[in-house]
Amino acid sequence: MKSKTENKSTTGPSNRVVWITLLIFLVIPHIISTPLATEIMIFGLFALGFNLLLGHTGILSFGHAAYFGLGCYSCGMAIRYFGASVWTALLASSAMGALLASIIGALAIKKRGVYFAMISMAVAQMFYFLALSPLKKWTGGEDGLKFIPKLSLKYPFYVDLQSPFPLYYFVYFIVGVSILLIWRILNSPFGRLLQAIRENEERTIASGYNVTMAKFVSLVFSGLFSALAGGLFCVYLGYGPLQTLFWLTSGTILLMTILGGMHTFIGPVVGVAVFLYLQNKFSWVMERWELVVGIMFVGLVLVFPAGIVGTIKSKYLGRQATAKQNAEADSAEEPV
Amino acid sequence: MELNFSLIMTQVLFGLALGAVYILMACGLTIIFGLLDVVNFAHGTFYMLGAFAAFVIISLFGNFWIGLVSAVFIVGLIGWATESFLIKPLYGKDPLYPLLLTFGFSVAVTDLMRGIFGTIGKIVELPKGFTGSLMMGGIFLPKYRVFIIFLTLAVLIFLWFFFKKTNLGMIIRAATRDSLMVRALGVNVSRIWTFGFALGVGLAGLAGAVNSTILPALPDMGVEMTIECFVVVVIGGLGSLGGAILGGLIIGQVISFVSLLASDYSNVAIFFTMLVILLVRTRGLFGEAGRL
Numbered sequence: 001m002k003s004k005t006e007n008k009s010t011t012g013p014s015n016r017v018v019w020i021t022l023l024i025f026l027v028i029p030h031i032i033s034t035p036l037a038t039e040i041m042i043f044g045l046f047a048l049g050f051n052l053l054l055g056h057t058g059i060l061s062f063g064h065a066a067y068f069g070l071g072c073y074s075c076g077m078a079i080r081y082f083g084a085s086v087w088t089a090l091l092a093s094s095a096m097g098a099l100l101a102s103i104i105g106a107l108a109i110k111k112r113g114v115y116f117a118m119i120s121m122a123v124a125q126m127f128y129f130l131a132l133s134p135l136k137k138w139t140g141g142e143d144g145l146k147f148i149p150k151l152s153l154k155y156p157f158y159v160d161l162q163s164p165f166p167l168y169y170f171v172y173f174i175v176g177v178s179i180l181l182i183w184r185i186l187n188s189p190f191g192r193l194l195q196a197i198r199e200n201e202e203r204t205i206a207s208g209y210n211v212t213m214a215k216f217v218s219l220v221f222s223g224l225f226s227a228l229a230g231g232l233f234c235v236y237l238g239y240g241p242l243q244t245l246f247w248l249t250s251g252t253i254l255l256m257t258i259l260g261g262m263h264t265f266i267g268p269v270v271g272v273a274v275f276l277y278l279q280n281k282f283s284w285v286m287e288r289w290e291l292v293v294g295i296m297f298v299g300l301v302l303v304f305p306a307g308i309v310g311t312i313k314s315k316y317l318g319r320q321a322t323a324k325q326n327a328e329a330d331s332a333e334e335p336v
Numbered sequence: 337m338e339l340n341f342s343l344i345m346t347q348v349l350f351g352l353a354l355g356a357v358y359i360l361m362a363c364g365l366t367i368i369f370g371l372l373d374v375v376n377f378a379h380g381t382f383y384m385l386g387a388f389a390a391f392v393i394i395s396l397f398g399n400f401w402i403g404l405v406s407a408v409f410i411v412g413l414i415g416w417a418t419e420s421f422l423i424k425p426l427y428g429k430d431p432l433y434p435l436l437l438t439f440g441f442s443v444a445v446t447d448l449m450r451g452i453f454g455t456i457g458k459i460v461e462l463p464k465g466f467t468g469s470l471m472m473g474g475i476f477l478p479k480y481r482v483f484i485i486f487l488t489l490a491v492l493i494f495l496w497f498f499f500k501k502t503n504l505g506m507i508i509r510a511a512t513r514d515s516l517m518v519r520a521l522g523v524n525v526s527r528i529w530t531f532g533f534a535l536g537v538g539l540a541g542l543a544g545a546v547n548s549t550i551l552p553a554l555p556d557m558g559v560e561m562t563i564e565c566f567v568v569v570v571i572g573g574l575g576s577l578g579g580a581i582l583g584g585l586i587i588g589q590v591i592s593f594v595s596l597l598a599s600d601y602s603n604v605a606i607f608f609t610m611l612v613i614l615l616v617r618t619r620g621l622f623g624e625a626g627r628l
Contacts (some may be wrong), residue, residue: 060432062377062439107614114375114574117435118566119614125563126607134600247559251439258436288451294444301437302425 013265018183021266022176034164035236036280040273041168041175042232047257047268048182049225054254055262056186057218058198062117062250063124066104067097067223069245070127071230076145076240077138086153086161090174090231097227098220105216121247128245145240161235171232178225185221186265194218248290255297261307270309345475347592353481355588356488357543361561362568362580363495364539370512370575371532374423374434378442380562382537386411386544387553388449391458400463404545411541412534419533424526442559449555457552484546491542492581508532567610 029037046068053059071093078089108119131139140146153159159166185191193214196204205211234240243249252275260271283289300307306314361383368376376382389410394403422441426433462480469478499505511518511528519525544553551557564587572583587606594605601608 060435107611113431114369114435115570117375118570119610121563122567122570122607122610125560126604129603129607132603134604247563248443251443254436255440288447290447291444291451294440294442294447297440298422298437298444301433301440302422305430305433 013183013186015183015187017266018179021179021269025172025176029165029168032277033280034168036276038164038168038171038236040269040276041171042229042236043253043256043272043276044269045175045178045232046226046229046253047260047272048179049222049229050253051257051262051268052182052185052194052225053218053222054257055264055268056191056198057194057215058113058201059215059219060113060117061120061219061222062254063120063122063247064222064226064253065245065247065249066120066124066127067100067226068230068233068249068253069124069131069242070100071097071227072234072240072244073131073139073145073230074227075231075234076148079151080145080148081138086151086235090228090235093231093234094224094228097223097225097230100227101220101223102216104223105219109216109219110212121250124245124250125247128242128247131242131245139242140240142242144242145234148234148238148240151235151238162238167236171236174228174232178228182221182225183265190214190217251297252293255293255300258300258305258307259296261310261313263306264309264313267307267309271307274308342475343596346477347596348589349475349477349481349485351589351592352585353484353588354591355585356484357547357584358565358568358587359488359581359584360491360539360543360546361565362572362584363492363577364536364543365565365569366575366577366580367508367539368533368536371508371536372419372423372434372529373431374438374533376533376536377435377438377562378418378445378558379438379537379540379565380560381442381445381558382411382415382540383544383547383561384446384449384553384555384558385414386541387548387551387557388453388458388544389541390545390548391460391553394460400460403460404542407545408538408542411544412538415534415537415541416530418537419530423533424530442562446555446558453553453555455554455556457554458548459552460548462549480549487546491539495577504531564606567606570610571613 025037025041028040046064049067050061050064053061074096075089075093078084078092079086084092104120104123108116111119132141151161153161153170159170161167161170186194193204193209196207196209197211197214201211230244233244256271256275257268258271259275260269260273261267279289282292286292304311361379364382365376365379368374368379386407389407390403393406393410394400397403418441422437423434426437466480466483469476470482471477497505499509507518507523507528508531511523511525511532515525515529518528568583568587569580570583571586572579572581586609590605590609591602595602598605
């Protein structure tokens with residue numbers, strides 16, 4: 001009988017996927033437009049962070065724009081008001097994201113999924129309104145956070161972040177390291193615990209694990225990476241748009257994650273790539289792009305909930321499993 | 337600006353009128369959630385549709401009351417169709433899916449309305465006899481706001497009567513508790529669900545129609561209303577009509593007084609309130625015991 005521990009689906013994502021992805025991103029700015037590629041990486045990181053919570057822990061947050069936007073504004077503010085370097089600013093973004101996630105976690109992580117989704121949405125909306133009006137003096141209100149001084153890296157060597165290629169490879173570096181970190185988180189006993197929580201929370205609790213703490217940590221990581229992505233977005237744009245805090249941002253990252261496949265590791269990045277590519281091609285021509293997005297969403301949920309990578313995986317794995325079964329059947333010994 | 341009694345009472349009244357709209361919304365959301373276990377992320381969108389339906393009918397027929405009533409039925413009908421074709425296929429699957437679907441639905445419909453009606457708000461004229469205010473004991477009572485309060489009271493009484501005294505109401509209450517059992521007893525639960533959804537969004541449509549004389553109807557107001565609705569329901573506890581009512585009342589007063597005292601924060605106030613209440617009583621004021 002085949003050893004149970006060889007069952008691939010209970011271990012984490014294979015590192016092949018990670019290296020292939022990193023390789024693809026290494027060369028892609030020479031194939032498609034560099035800004036688009038940069039955006040794909042940034043939102044890809046956002047989606048991976050988001051999916052850490054959704055696809056891997058099974059918790060839906062409808063307000064992840066809060067982390068993204070907070071990260072974006074933190075980075076911009078750190079540079080503009082405190083004269084921080086880009087490295088420090090990104091560190092600040094990540095820290096703020098983790099902090100916000102801790103607060104939200106402390107308040108809401110024990111709640112039923114439904115409540116958590118609503119609370120997260122409400123908190124994000126609160127930040128949006130805060131940035132829009134009462135805190136206008138610091139955030140720039142509707143215009144967003146502007147006038148961020150010339151962006152460049154001083155350490156370890158000088159990099160001009162205003163020109164596309166150096167900017168791209170800087171983002172590549174940060175996102176690449178993050179992807180490896182996220183991969184490592186998922187490919188660990190902790191990652192397996194998250195999977196257990198997603199599959200059957202009650203049983204995991206009954207098995208004696210501190211599920212609340214695990215969910216909390218997952219949320220904190222999720223907030224951290226999403227905020228880091230937000231910080232990168234600010235570096236990429238050179239300013240901090242209010243849109244980053246808007247509910248549509250939360251909805252779009254959700255759509256892209258599901259489009260790619262929320263129960264896979266790299267699915268969200270694929271979803272981001274496909275969506276941003278389509279948006280790049282079509283939103284200029286179509287006035288009713290949001291209508292298309294909404295219909296896409298509805299269609300996905302009804303017809304294709306496993307997403308692109310999810311569907312591919314189940315077809316491919318399905319064929320693999322069948323082939324294995326056939327091979328075993330052929331080589332099995334005759335019963336005595 | 338001195339805070340005298342008359343000013344405070346006026347604000348309380350405004351708060352009640354505001355709260356009334358939120359109560360209608362929250363009750364609709366609670367009915368849908370209790371019966372179908374679906375969190376209707378498109379609830380505010382139906383509110384928006386109600387406002388537009390009222391605007392269109394009133395523009396066509398000139399009569400406010402026809403507009404109000406038709407709006408409820410139109411939205412109810414749209415809800416009927418939505419549940420039958422979009423939500424029903426998702427039963428039995430991951431409870432995440434109806435959430436996602438209703439969200440996508442709201443994005444799509446909002447943009448569709450933007451395409452049809454543009455982004456300039458449409459406002460409905462106050463019906464004759466409801467313009468102006470009453471003066472009672474030195475307090476200003478705008479007639480229309482009083483109307484809203486009484487209308488909501490009437491609706492609540494109707495709902496109470498419906499759920500407690502009618503057969504269909506009883507079936508719905510039973511289905512909220514245990515759908516499987518109701519089905520085993522021979523009731524077509526699927527149709528009950530559709531009706532429940534239509535009823536829930538009908539309430540939202542009513543709220544939108546009623547508000548159409550006060551706020552201009554804009555496609556984008558749907559999602560904002562949904563989020564505010566969620567705050568009401570988180571405060572009051574999801575699954576309890578009493579909670580929906582209490583939550584609505586609280587939110588109404590909060591918005592009213594914050595608009596008066598610190599108008600810059602009027603948008604944010606309800607979220608602060610939600611956070612404070614969460615800190616103090618983690619499952620909402622009327623939340624179901626043991627089910628956080």
